[in-house]
Amino acid sequence: MGWRRIRVGLACAAALAWLVARRFGRVAVTGSSMAPALLPGDRLLLVRTRRLRPGDLAVVRDPRQ
Template identity: 50%
Template sequence: MAVCALLAAFAVTAAGVAWWVRRRWLVVSIAGDSMRPTLRPGDRVVARRTTLAGIRRGDVVVVRTPAGWSATPPRGLLVKRAVALPGDPVPSDVAVQPAGGGRRVPPGRLVLFGDNPPASRDSRHIGYFTATDLLGVVVGPRRYGRRGPT
């Protein structure tokens, strides 16, 4: 009987730990070339879940594909680099420039670029990403293993 109680307690504890880890961390497999040379297809990265306040310019972040996304994957996850945050100057190559002559990234928005511009669909094409699409920031070192061919 004591063994059953011990096993049940272990199972409940393990489930609690798994739930806690999943709420705070995310493992993402890189599928495309948009972040080359930093990340390659097949690389896996770990991201710490955070809000816009936890992001710094230059961080590699994980976001949900935005509404109206027309590229593949249609509603998956994207890994990009944060190049401008709310209040920062808007880079000149962002697709959607602010109306009314404002030259700053608006609150709740961020500008994300891939490290490999010819292979990346990012703020250069679709404009701002929203803070609600942000899932987390990739923690270093950047690579945690590969799947598939090198």
């Protein structure tokens, strides 16, 4: 296997990792405003999308933190 093939493979892996990081995320619940559905300490897996539908949760970053 040549160096060129290794570099191409690494570039593809880096691009895939970047795409996954942009599409998915994870957060931990810190407040109790969503109780009893979500409790402090609960962890959520996010799927970032542009369209919200009824029943979806919106995660907003606190600008004070």
